Amino acid sequence: MYKIVKKEILAKDIKLIGVEAPHITYNAKAGNFVVVIVDEKGERVPLTIYDWDKERGIVYIIFMEVGTSTKKLGLLNEGDYLYAIAGPFGKHFNIQNYGNVVIIGGGVGTPAIFPIARDLKKSGNKVLSIMGFRTKELVILEKEMKSVSDKVIIATNDGSYGKKGLVTDALQELIYEKEKIDLVIAIGPVIMMKAVSDLTKIYNLKTIVSLNAIMIDATGMCGGCRVTVGGEIKFSCVDGPDFDGHLVDFDQLLLRLSAYKDKEQESLTYCRLNKKIEENKNV
Numbered sequence: 001m002y003k004i005v006k007k008e009i010l011a012k013d014i015k016l017i018g019v020e021a022p023h024i025t026y027n028a029k030a031g032n033f034v035v036v037i038v039d040e041k042g043e044r045v046p047l048t049i050y051d052w053d054k055e056r057g058i059v060y061i062i063f064m065e066v067g068t069s070t071k072k073l074g075l076l077n078e079g080d081y082l083y084a085i086a087g088p089f090g091k092h093f094n095i096q097n098y099g100n101v102v103i104i105g106g107g108v109g110t111p112a113i114f115p116i117a118r119d120l121k122k123s124g125n126k127v128l129s130i131m132g133f134r135t136k137e138l139v140i141l142e143k144e145m146k147s148v149s150d151k152v153i154i155a156t157n158d159g160s161y162g163k164k165g166l167v168t169d170a171l172q173e174l175i176y177e178k179e180k181i182d183l184v185i186a187i188g189p190v191i192m193m194k195a196v197s198d199l200t201k202i203y204n205l206k207t208i209v210s211l212n213a214i215m216i217d218a219t220g221m222c223g224g225c226r227v228t229v230g231g232e233i234k235f236s237c238v239d240g241p242d243f244d245g246h247l248v249d250f251d252q253l254l255l256r257l258s259a260y261k262d263k264e265q266e267s268l269t270y271c272r273l274n275k276k277i278e279e280n281k282n283v
């Protein structure tokens with residue numbers, strides 16, 4: 001059992017928790033993820049590590065409540081315990097001096113870009129960050145990203161904050177402005193990473209994406225997270241999660257991610273948790 005020592009609500013349905021897990025902070029690096037099991041009947045949920053405090057052995061995770069498991073996770077408070085947290089998993093991001101890096105985070109992909117941007121900046125890169133959200137109420141980590149970036153551009157779909165439009169619009173503007181770009185990193189919804197990769201392919205800009213495939217064991221054994229990259233089968237949990245965006249078969253990934261949509265909805269609809277969530281909202 002792992003104690004939750006910090007909890008913050010960052011935006012609607014987006015929460016941060018700090019969990020005592022020194023076995024994870026000991027080895028954590030930017031780009032790694034953890035697998036969380038909320039209670040003894042819970043499923044395994046892969047979540048990217050947002051930050052960690054090695055001295056205190058605390059790992060910080062930011063998640064959006066979208067399904068039954070993340071809603072259950074969101075109900076836990078400081079002092080409560082997670083049934084299990086394992087990791088760090090995945091290959092960490094290859095931090096080196098690339099030059100000028102544009103790093104793009106979409107929605108709850110933003111927590112994943114924070115430690116990468118921080119370490120890239122420390123390694124002497126110029127870091128230009130683009131953060132995309134649906135609307136102003138969902139904007140998170142603006143201050144934190146500004147502290148690790150040379151420039152931050154925020155885009156909202158409805159124009160309620162920052163630039164109106166998508167992250168690809170902001171990226172296109174940088175390209176038109178002849179900003180020197182040596183590497184693009186995009187983390188967020190698959191459709192966003194696909195759009196970024198389609199755009200950067202036109203300009204021949206090297207692009208790395210982080211794939212959030214369905215995961216079960218996270219150790220390369222179940223095959224649940226398989227993706228096709230450059231015509232080859234890869235397991236995103238052990239071969240990734242970072243891959244060359246120009247080689248990823250995004251359409252196949254989108255199809256695989258939608259395979260359990262009905263089950264997830266069923267789970268949400270019938271889970272008695274719904275009642276508890278409503279009660280919680282009224283507190």
Ligand code: FES
Pocket residue numbers: 214215216217218219220221222223224225226235236237238
């Ligand atoms: Fe099972 Fe990757 S999650 S092989």
